Amino acid sequence: MSNAATILVIDDEPQIRKFLRISLSAGGYKVIEAASGEEGLAQAALGKPDLVVLDLGLPDKDGQDVLREIREWSQVPVLVLSVRAGESEKVLALDNGANDYVTKPFGIQEFLARVRVLLRQSARGEAQDATVGVGPLCVDFSYRRVLLDGAEVALTRKEYAVLATLARHLGRVVTQQQLLRDIWGPSHVEDTHYLRVVVGHLRQKLADDPAAPRFIVTEAGVGYRLRDA
Template identity: 45%
Template structure:
């Protein structure tokens, strides 16, 4: 059984999420404070966790970082806040995905299942990373779409490598910029827009309706589900 830790100080939400997870075939472990969550994670590391960012006893983003130290499974963040800054901070500190309230149970289950699938992905023996029809061989600077080799510039290749390595997980703009352009260019989102524009022209069937490289405005990029 897959044990999923739920942290939320609202009893009604806690009960609802537990019921949703139970319906989805998971074993929910519900706690109502950050302290209890850390104690539970120390006692028996859960396979995944659903964390509300608005907790009374600790900043939710800090809890994400603390839980990331204790477990490798997916961390899904629940937030009622409009601002993107919390989501970005949580993602950069180790959260796998976020769901904004109000959400539907099926949406949460889909996100959780996708994250668990990614976490359970075996790394191919040949060092080639795959995502659907995409296959990338970082050692040989080789990206193939449906077996066809696609010629990419070094920046384009580095962005695709980061996205495929994340395997569909949301990667923040700042994270991509840091990895591909370096720490001095974390704020230069213009660079990223231009490279993604070029990648879509090379990889998407319809670059104006992308299915491969998806964007969460103000937050980051992820590869579309396959």
């Protein structure tokens, strides 16, 4: 990741834009700003940012609509930064194509860490590696197997499918609905207990403490992500 990455901040609150400009600039990033949805869309097209930080409560149009419009022509990483803390808003944003979601008020160190993760993912490009490693955990897509500390872990078909999906979106939240739709089928998007059971079994087999996870992180009410080491 280059420290010269350009970050577009779309937020109508001047104090938030100033705070982010100072914090991101101190990290070596170039910052461009927009105070409305239309201005943000224009900057996203003309400024060619490496990452977009998007507020949902904009004065001229809803941030969810801005996100959908961006996704019509760009795969630039989008980090939603919003006061809306409801589960439905988070799920909708992720389903609309957001890469991550941070709720205001927020800690700047966590925010910057999430920015770094998204930029690393973007720098890796769209090509999927044959394997994904998170510390001692390795997911081998070619041979459909999982290794922990070099030893193969016996997983059921559903357990492997969930872990492989999280690995293919390393560091990013995958919604419960997406996992259920992709792995169990469209008729099971409300059967969240299926997913909880499988994730519980995965954690047992990976010796992953849900209270202090090394690998699988729960985003409460939204979904799961595989920690990017």
